[in-house]
Amino acid sequence: MQNTATPTVHITLDGKPLEVPAGISVAAAVLGHAHAEHTCKHPVDGSARAPYCLMGVCFECLMEINGEPNVQSCLVTVQEGMTVRRQLSGESA
Amino acid sequence: MSTTEQDIIVVGGGMAGSALAYGLAGKGRKVTVLDAPTDTNKASRANVGLIWCQSKFLHLPDYAKWGFISARLFPALTKELEEISEHTIPVNYLGGVIPVLSAEEYASRGEYIDKLREALGEYKGCMIDRTELERKLPGIGWGPEVCGAAWCEEDGVIDPLALLRAFRVALPRVGATYRQTLVYDVQPHAGGYRVTTRDGVFDAERLVLAAGLANRRFVQFAMPDLPVYPDKGQVLLVERMPYVMPIPVLGATQTFGGTTIIGFRHEHSGHHTRVVPSDVATEGQWAIRVWPELGKKRVIRAWAGLRVMPEDKMAIYSHLPGHPKVTLVNTHSAVTMAAAHARLLADFALGGDLPETAQGMTLKRFGYDC
Numbered sequence: 159m160q161n162t163a164t165p166t167v168h169i170t171l172d173g174k175p176l177e178v179p180a181g182i183s184v185a186a187a188v189l190g191h192a193h194a195e196h197t198c199k200h201p202v203d204g205s206a207r208a209p210y211c212l213m214g215v216c217f218e219c220l221m222e223i224n225g226e227p228n229v230q231s232c233l234v235t236v237q238e239g240m241t242v243r244r245q246l247s248g249e250s251a
Numbered sequence: 252m253s254t255t256e257q258d259i260i261v262v263g264g265g266m267a268g269s270a271l272a273y274g275l276a277g278k279g280r281k282v283t284v285l286d287a288p289t290d291t292n293k294a295s296r297a298n299v300g301l302i303w304c305q306s307k308f309l310h311l312p313d314y315a316k317w318g319f320i321s322a323r324l325f326p327a328l329t330k331e332l333e334e335i336s337e338h339t340i341p342v343n344y345l346g347g348v349i350p351v352l353s354a355e356e357y358a359s360r361g362e363y364i365d366k367l368r369e370a371l372g373e374y375k376g377c378m379i380d381r382t383e384l385e386r387k388l389p390g391i392g393w394g395p396e397v398c399g400a401a402w403c404e405e406d407g408v409i410d411p412l413a414l415l416r417a418f419r420v421a422l423p424r425v426g427a428t429y430r431q432t433l434v435y436d437v438q439p440h441a442g443g444y445r446v447t448t449r450d451g452v453f454d455a456e457r458l459v460l461a462a463g464l465a466n467r468r469f470v471q472f473a474m475p476d477l478p479v480y481p482d483k484g485q486v487l488l489v490e491r492m493p494y495v496m497p498i499p500v501l502g503a504t505q506t507f508g509g510t511t512i513i514g515f516r517h518e519h520s521g522h523h524t525r526v527v528p529s530d531v532a533t534e535g536q537w538a539i540r541v542w543p544e545l546g547k548k549r550v551i552r553a554w555a556g557l558r559v560m561p562e563d564k565m566a567i568y569s570h571l572p573g574h575p576k577v578t579l580v581n582t583h584s585a586v587t588m589a590a591a592h593a594r595l596l597a598d599f600a601l602g603g604d605l606p607e608t609a610q611g612m613t614l615k616r617f618g619y620d621c
């Protein structure tokens with residue numbers, strides 16, 4: 159459902175290519191365009207977590223972005239060629 | 252403006268006011284807590300949650316004892332609060348450690364503990380070597396310089412916000428009223444006291460002043476100045492890690508949520524005569540020497556809170572000069588003391604005596620007649 163009038167960028171999420179609107183956050187891309195259910199696990203109790211506040215406060219949206227673990231994905235804007243991984247193993251890297 | 256009659260009004264519903272109000276409600280009194288968020292009185296919401304008795308107050312033995320008394324009252328209190336509030340309060344009563352980084356520090360802390368044991372008559376703690384420290388906290392990769400720790404089995408750690416919430420939920424259930432309103436002024440009135448708030452006027456026979464630093468303003472009808480000062484405590488919050496610290500480490504304490512609070516070591520290092528740098532960077536460096544893993548983690552937040560510090564660093568539990576029905580509470584460790592406040596101060600606020608251990612904690616020591 160990409161609107162052709164909207165500029166897009168290409169990222170990979172967990173190794174799969176994904177085309178998303180430019181200018182949105184990684185969290186928005188992963189939730190809204192890959193429809194991921196959860197994006198990380200809580201390191202203490204292993205519970206499934208996903209972006210929540212979308213404004214940098216809750217730290218529930220941690221993902222590995224361009225190889226860097228535990229990045230608040232709601233604060234990072236998608237860029238062409240960006241590599242994003244969900245952190246589903248439970249261990250904070 | 253409406254006027255509401257109470258037996259006793261507690262001004263300030265932070266850690267101290269909530270605990271005391273809870274104790275007063277248990278005495279069957281009509282208690283109202285008046286509390287509102289303020290910009291500066293945030294200590295009850297900005298602290299580490301340590302129930303910390305060890306290695307402090309050799310020069311104030313009664314105050315040291317008072318901490319241990321409170322710690323011993325904690326387990327029954329939190330159990331009761333959990334039942335009444337139906338909220339879980341994460342808490343560990345497993346002891347606490349202060350890691351040391353040199354043989355010299357190991358020896359000086361050991362000496363201090365020996366003196367404390369002598370002064371208090373009883374002290375359930377000692378120095379432990381690195382092997383024992385590793386046994387107690389096997390999940391932590393200690394830095395190479397760590398040669399042991401001061402250990403005390405009576406310390407603990409609680410989620411301070413959960414404790415505050417449990418008090419707040421429990422208060423109405425034990426018969427107290429909690430009103431969120433800003434207090435403007437407190438004055439003697441018609442043989443009792445009148446509290447003027449944003450939402451009207453409250454009259455009561457008795458008053459408890461537990462408004463943290465704002466107590467300085469509210470006592471002014473009875474005395475010009477209160478010997479307490481704001482002391483800034485600054486901490487760093489490190490991102491979540493798997494939970495490895497059921498026994499809290501002073502100065503780098505992992506929270507129940509997995510984050511680690513760095514800083515605030517000086518708060519409890521009452522025996523150091525040298526100046527301990529309060530600079531957060533220094534505290535961060537120290538924490539990394541203790542637990543190098545922290546150095547690889549992100550700092551996700553930093554905050555400062557103002558501690559309410561009585562000038563001689565001891566708690567103040569006192570009536571005001573000429574006002575025996577007004578009770579003042581100011582302490583810099585209101586988490587540690589919460590159980591003592593909930594269980595042992597109500598009688599005093601209602602006209603009785605302070606418990607023996609706390610009798611030296613009134614304003615008399617500052618030369619006031621009260």
Ligand SMILES: Cc1cc2nc3c(=O)[nH]c(=O)nc-3n(C[C@H](O)[C@H](O)[C@H](O)COP(=O)(O)OP(=O)(O)OC[C@H]3O[C@@H](n4cnc5c(N)ncnc54)[C@H](O)[C@@H]3O)c2cc1C
Nearest residue numbers: 263265266267287294295298299301434463556583585587
């Ligand atoms: C960074 C930091 C770490 C700490 N760590 C620990 C620790 O590990 N263990 C420990 O025991 N202690 C610790 N402390 C100290 C502890 O937090 C304080 O002793 C405690 O919070 C004091 O509680 P209080 O209720 O006396 O005052 P406050 O916390 O200041 O509460 C006062 C209350 O009164 C209310 N109030 C004020 N003015 C008004 C007004 N005009 N109208 C209505 N309401 C008003 C405020 O909103 C607040 O709710 C720490 C403090 C800091 C800053």
Ligand code: FES
Nearest residue numbers: 210212216217232
């Ligand atoms: S969604 Fe809350 S910090 Fe990113």
